[in-house]
Amino acid sequence: MSTIHTKRIGPIGGYGRPRNDVELMIREKKAERRETGGDDNKSRVGEVVGVVGGREIRAPRVARGGAVELPRTYAPQEHRERVKKIQARVREWIDLGKQTKMCTARPGWMTVSPRHAQYKKVMFTVEVDLTDILELDEDNKILRVEPSVNILQILDYLLPRGYTLPVLPELDELTVGGLVNGYGIESSSHKYGLFNDICSGFELVLPNAQLVNLGPEDPIFHTVPWSFGTVGFLTAIDLQVIPAQPYVRLKYIPVYSMRECAELWTHEQTKQVPVEFIEGMMYGPNEGVVMLGDFAEAPGPNEQVVHLNTWYKPYFYKHAKEFIDRRQEGTEVIPLRQYYQRHNRSIFWSLEDQIPVCHHWLFRLLLGWILPPRVAFLKLIESDSVTNFYEEKYVMQDFLVPLNCMLETMEICEKEIAVYPLWLCPHIMFNTGRYQGKIRAPQGTEKEGEYAHYVDVAAVGPPRVTHPFDMTKAMRTVEGYLRKVGGYQGNYSYTYQTREEYRQMFDHTLYDEVRKTTGAAEAFPESYDKVARKNQWKKQAGTR
Ligand SMILES: NC(=O)C1=CN([C@@H]2O[C@H](COP(=O)(O)OP(=O)(O)OC[C@H]3O[C@@H](n4cnc5c(N)ncnc54)[C@H](OP(=O)(O)O)[C@@H]3O)[C@@H](O)[C@H]2O)C=CC1
Ligand SMILES: C=C(/C=C/[C@@H](C)[C@H]1CC[C@H]2C3=CC=C4C[C@@H](O)CC[C@]4(C)[C@H]3CC[C@]12C)C(C)C
Numbered sequence: 001m002s003t004i005h006t007k008r009i010g011p012i013g014g015y016g017r018p019r020n021d022v023e024l025m026i027r028e029k030k031a032e033r034r035e036t037g038g039d040d041n042k043s044r045v046g047e048v049v050g051v052v053g054g055r056e057i058r059a060p061r062v063a064r065g066g067a068v069e070l071p072r073t074y075a076p077q078e079h080r081e082r083v084k085k086i087q088a089r090v091r092e093w094i095d096l097g098k099q100t101k102m103c104t105a106r107p108g109w110m111t112v113s114p115r116h117a118q119y120k121k122v123m124f125t126v127e128v129d130l131t132d133i134l135e136l137d138e139d140n141k142i143l144r145v146e147p148s149v150n151i152l153q154i155l156d157y158l159l160p161r162g163y164t165l166p167v168l169p170e171l172d173e174l175t176v177g178g179l180v181n182g183y184g185i186e187s188s189s190h191k192y193g194l195f196n197d198i199c200s201g202f203e204l205v206l207p208n209a210q211l212v213n214l215g216p217e218d219p220i221f222h223t224v225p226w227s228f229g230t231v232g233f234l235t236a237i238d239l240q241v242i243p244a245q246p247y248v249r250l251k252y253i254p255v256y257s258m259r260e261c262a263e264l265w266t267h268e269q270t271k272q273v274p275v276e277f278i279e280g281m282m283y284g285p286n287e288g289v290v291m292l293g294d295f296a297e298a299p300g301p302n303e304q305v306v307h308l309n310t311w312y313k314p315y316f317y318k319h320a321k322e323f324i325d326r327r328q329e330g331t332e333v334i335p336l337r338q339y340y341q342r343h344n345r346s347i348f349w350s351l352e353d354q355i356p357v358c359h360h361w362l363f364r365l366l367l368g369w370i371l372p373p374r375v376a377f378l379k380l381i382e383s384d385s386v387t388n389f390y391e392e393k394y395v396m397q398d399f400l401v402p403l404n405c406m407l408e409t410m411e412i413c414e415k416e417i418a419v420y421p422l423w424l425c426p427h428i429m430f431n432t433g434r435y436q437g438k439i440r441a442p443q444g445t446e447k448e449g450e451y452a453h454y455v456d457v458a459a460v461g462p463p464r465v466t467h468p469f470d471m472t473k474a475m476r477t478v479e480g481y482l483r484k485v486g487g488y489q490g491n492y493s494y495t496y497q498t499r500e501e502y503r504q505m506f507d508h509t510l511y512d513e514v515r516k517t518t519g520a521a522e523a524f525p526e527s528y529d530k531v532a533r534k535n536q537w538k539k540q541a542g543t544r
Helices: 021-035 076-095 151-161 176-181 219-223 258-269 316-325 336-340 361-370 375-380 384-393 403-416 471-485 499-505 509-518 527-531 537-541
Strands: 048-052 055-058 102-104 124-126 133-137 142-145 199-205 211-214 233-240 247-255 277-284 287-296 330-335 395-402 422-430 451-461
Touching: 076 124, 076 133, 076 199, 076 233, 133 151, 142 151, 142 199, 151 336, 176 233, 211 219, 219 509, 247 258, 247 316, 247 336, 258 277, 258 287, 258 403, 258 422, 258 451, 277 316, 287 316, 287 422, 330 336, 384 471, 395 403, 395 422, 395 471, 403 422, 403 451, 403 471, 471 499, 499 527
Parallel strands: 102 124
Antiparallel strands: 048 055, 133 142, 142 233, 199 211, 199 233, 247 287, 247 330, 277 287, 277 422, 395 451, 422 451
16 A cells, blocks of 8 residues: 655644644645745635645635634554554453443544433543544555544545545544444445445454454454444544545436435436435425436536535525425536535534524624534533433434335324434445345345445434324334334434344344454443443433
8 A cells, every 4th residue: 555645743833733634735834934934824725735646735725613624633654553552451451350341432422423422431431532544545546544534534635636435424523433333324325335335444453452454354344334333443444435526516306295206216216327426305295305416527618616515605405495496406516525515514404403593694694604513512512401302302313224115214204203304315235245244135135245225214303293292102113114124223313222123123143243252242332232212321320
């Protein structure tokens, strides 16, 4: 593998060490300016700061809040040393007699999951704060990263180099480690699968403190996705990259019933050569929009580039709804980065539940530039009553179902929860051959590499059912349906299933076997114990 950048950095200027090559170059430029008496503090967005691989690197756009993102660390050459510390901490756990189970030390409020991880208060915590992009191997099209690298870092790093991830989820704060140990999805998942399907290697610290490098030929590799950190500590991930083009040409097609949506969707997703991006939003049982996108090199002669994310503009889901209101299809050319970040400014549509005035043009004009609030910040300041509200009165769930169940799933959601918009995201599930992890080889597939079409129906928002809403009852009804049709629950939020039901939904055969042979069963709780709504941690931790 060719290392793209391993230069050792001193305090060139600014805070901490640069996080990536672009930051490094900006700092060098700033230092240069300071030496020549220039003004260091003015942000020069778009200024060419250097050249990597023959491409001009420009100072990044102003990040949210008008400020350039604060750098974290940049010392990929120290990766091995950092991993040694994790191994040492695991050895400490062994020496102390393995008294409690282990988990990462990442505070519960820092994560994008709405769960408050009370288990962190009672378990043996291991610091896995690994935030560096390690290397880009352009020959093999592999990006090696540490697990706490987030989506924003990946966008900043890959797009200027002309690459992207085949599956690049839409919220800046999501981390690679979280997406791999849970699951990740994007509007291109009907071509490439879930986030873990674009991974070709994991570096993992096992419960005996041994460091292993795993590929698909190793059974442990297949048990990491959906494990929620209960197999080992992930310390590096190899991700496939693909060439990117600067724009996405996006077609908006209004639909006027769930049936119409499911029919159009099925046709588009199962095409021999589907478009690169498919996404849908149902705003009610009788209105929705299906969006079909492809990469584009440049706008056509009569096309204008639409900048979706300018701070004063309506949020993407409102913008897309205009096509329904006008009862008209439409096509737009959108810069690639803005396409990926389309749901970031309004955290999908959850922002309106925290800031009800967020749609007012005056709010956007005056304060739009500070958006979005960090999910971590919202969780940090969350009071008990707000937590209760989100746990009892606010649905945050997604349901991954075989494509032929799309219509029925939307209808069940309407009956049980009536949350809108409903987010629709296509994906495929693979038969992974000899070793099948928590996701079973889908029906109809026989050989390794074969796949089946699925769709993720995601509900985020307050339920609007006309009958009194009972979260547990509603969720258990939907979960029962998922088990019946061979679907899966996203699990970044809570599950309301019993352990047996959860084991029925997710195949634990390989997971149990690997956890037994590696000692993970002794070292970590079962994933169920982390994601179950009813759990023992609250009581043990003596907190909310
Ligand atoms: N489009 C999408 O794909 C979206 C996905 N999501 C969801 O958000 C979640 C990601 O949130 P994020 O804040 O990044 O992740 P989290 O911090 O929530 O981590 C998720 C799980 O992964 C484990 N984990 C993370 N890193 C490591 C590691 N290095 N070694 C071992 N275990 C690890 C955590 O273990 P521990 O409990 O020990 O800390 C935790 O149980 C995903 O699960 C995803 O499903 C949310 C919105 C959109
Ligand atoms: C599943 C999808 C997207 C989900 C996001 C929109 C939600 C995932 C986690 C959610 C949140 C976590 C914690 C919060 C703290 C609270 O104080 C306020 C709400 C929230 C920010 C909440 C908001 C929605 C999420 C980010 C896709 C796949 C549809």
